[in-house]
Amino acid sequence: MPDLEISRLSKSFGSKEAVRDLSFTVGEGRCAGLLGPNGAGKTTTLLMLAGLLAPSGGSISFNGKSGGDIREIIGYLPQYPAYPNWMSGREFLSFTGRLARLDRRDAADRSSAILERVGLTDAADRRIGGYSGGMKQRLGIAQAIIHRPKLLLLDEPVSALDPLGRREVLELLLELKKETTILFSTHVLHDAEAVCDDILIIRDGRIALGGELRQVMREHTEPVLTVRFTEPRAEWTEALAELPCVRHADSRSFGVVLALKGNPEAAKTAVLKKIVDRAISISSLEFGQSTLEDLFVKAVRP
Amino acid sequence: MSQWMVLYRKEMLGMTRSYKWLWIPVVFILLGVMNPVTTAYMPQLLEANGIAKEVAAAMPVPAAADIMLKTLSQYNTLGLLILALSFMGIVSGERQSGAAVMIHVKPVSHLSLATAKWASMASLALTAFGIGYLATWYYTDILIGSVPPHLIGQSLLLYALWLLFALSAVLMFSSAMDSQAGAAFLALLALAALSLLPSLLGRFMKWSPGRLTGEAGTLLSTGSMASGAWLPIAAALLLTAALIFCSSLFSKRKAGNTGTK
Amino acid sequence: MSDTLKLVLPLAILQLILVAAALVDLSKVRRTNGPKWMWAILILFSSLLGTVAYFLFGRRSD
Structure with missing residues (x-):
């Protein structure tokens, strides 16, 4: 049974069609990589899935439910995560946790646990303004999983990182895919190969090739x-x-x-x-x- | 409700960390209190500057109510300017840096975000104005003469209503526009128009919330409210709600702007 | 004269607090809009106006 089902999704900005007739499914508990050259419509697709951008056409359904607010069960990491820099990492995490309807205790406990998990415990009480790029990326993943989402959407989670940071994040993804369904975009193919079960290659806003990674490799x-x-x-x-x-x-x-x-x-x-x-x-x-x-x-x- | 409180507290914390909770109330106190102080010590100041005692003594001493009135009009220019400049980026700043996305991606309604932001602005602005106005009253009472407390209370409420409306205009322009300076400019322009037009086009602008400042002044100098005052009061309440709602619509439409593209 | 002092002193203290807060913040923040030394001079020598200008325009919005 498909967990996330996208059918004939399209989005145009003026006369430019960023995404057209995009259809694909991601099964429950799978990790899917959204691949494509720059400008193929990866970010636009993820923004629509995250509910930040209204589609021009088509439908998105999650667990057979379409429409409605699915933000409670998704976690989203934007391509360039930005924060209120005057907050500390811990403050920001429990803030986003509370926004996702965790109670105060739960938000505080989860924040500490997740900060540990993404390796930010030492920097937890420092202001985000002083964080490095890699730390901001890890904090971004932390805020995406704070409320135990069923679906994790990550927009280029590793592209901006140095090799060391990239490996840390990929290892984190390998762990996370045991807990949630993950859809992440990347143009680094090696990373997709390392963590994905399924791949979706999009070009000019539509699927050029997709399916289970191993099978696609075997067939093609x-x-x-x-x-x-x-x-x-x-x-x-x-x-x-x-x-x-x-x-x-x-x-x-x-x-x-x-x-x-x-x-x-x-x-x-x-x-x-x-x-x-x-x-x-x-x-x-x-x-x-x-x-x-x-x-x-x-x-x-x- | 608890989610709304989380949003509200975050805004308040941000204003504290950027020192707004310190400097804005202090500036409102100093702005207001300067009026009775300079008026009271004007003869001495003039003398010290070599102006003859007779001339100085001949200067008319304004009534206590006039001092309060002058303070209100100062809040209406410098005070509004400071508030508009402080809050011009309250929505667009977060949107442009990309930090707004982190909030919109959680199950938060645009209306609760807009109302939380407005409430935080209102808390700060009304505190600053309230303290400043009461401090001015205290100094006026000691240095010039007394103004009855009920007049102070009523004029304070009337002007507070105008401030709430003004803040909703700043919030709305900040949501609608990407340029912070542009938002402050247009908000101030709209507020100036609403304040000035009633005296030019009296018949058509009876409803203007900008008349609230004038009503507060009338109240202070005559001791009673003009009969038509309910109209701008009702309009201010209604327009404030409408502007906050518009602000939430604008921020919804622009939620997909991730700042970097 | 002591009455005058009682009235004027609180105002002077408020102004001092404002200047102190601006200077403390200026020394703590990493970057300001415009050079730091310029803000330091403005805050110290043009009292209220310079301090307000620093809080409004000198601090970066983050």
Whole structure:
């Protein structure tokens, strides 16, 4: 049973359509990554789900319930979280907890527990104005989960962080996905691969490719052969690209990446034969599968 | 209700941390009390500056009620200016920094947010005005002469009503506009128009809440309220409620503005 | 004269409190709109007006 169901959602700003006919579902307890290039409509979609932006059309339903105020059961982290900087982290957390209808005791207890969890205990009573970017991001996640939401919406939770901060947040997400349904947007594919069960690649405001991550990878990845030349020569690339078993050749600075079709064994043999026939001087030859990144590039390329 | 109190307390805490709860009441006291003090010591001041004793003595001493009236008109210019500048960013400031999103994403109604903000502004402004006005009365009583307490009480209430209306106008413009200076400017312009137009277009502007200041003055100098005073009183109450409601509509329409885009 | 003093002294104290609060805040905040030393001079030498201007325009809204 789908937890979150989005059907034919659209949003236009004037004549510009940011999101059009977007439909997807996120099952209960799953972690879904919303991928797409900048300007694809990720933020707009999340704003509509969070109830901050009214859709121009379509419907959003959660647990079979559509319309109404679902803000009580969602937690949302904006792309650039900002705070009343004169408050301390602890004050802000219990403030948002009380807004989400926790009672005073509960809000205070939850605040302490969550501050501990996101690693802000030492800074809890300092003013937010003095926090670093990573600390603000972690406080943002803390305010999103303060009221035990059933659905967590995170807009680019790791994009602005340094590698260390990124790892901390990703580890936090891996823990959180045991408790709630998560939908988060990112343009860092590696992060999506690390934590997501499902992926949704959107382009120009609509789904270009979506589904369970493993299945999508299985269905859409293809055997690739990476050939490195000792020196870059255009005619070598052309010679390999012309082969009937090569579906697509991507010229790189070091050589060429060949996407194969048909029987991979036969294709490998054909490529090797060509290399020998043309006396192409190679430094390495690597057989593998295309990555999520290749898949993404293929899906969003016009 | 408890959620509303949380919003209200947060605004009050913010005003305390930005020293508003200290400096605005102090400035209102000083602004008001300056009037009886300078009036009372005017002869000495003039003398000290080399002006002949006879001239100084010949200066008419204004009545105690006039001092209170002068204070009200000073609150109406400098006082309103200070309040408008202090609160011009009460809604748009949070919206522009992006901090408003953190509130809107929780189950908070725009109306309770707007009323909580208005109530916090009103608490501060009425406290500042009340203390300032009463301090002025005290000094006037000692230095110039007495004004009956019931007149002080009634004029205080009339002017407080005008202040509440003025604050709702500032709140509304702050919700509707992104520019803080623009909001303060338009709010002050509207308030000035409502104060000045009744004397130009008397017949059509009888309802103007701007007349409340004049009514308070009439009350102080004649000792009784003009018969038509109920009209601006009713209009002020109604318009205050309407402006707060408009403010909540504006902030709802602009809730999706995340500040950075 | 002592009557005068009794009346004027509270006002002077209020004004002092205001100036002190502005200076304390100025020393604590990280950044102001405009240079800090300028605000310090304004607060100290133009009494009420400079102090009010600092609270209105000098403090950053956060």
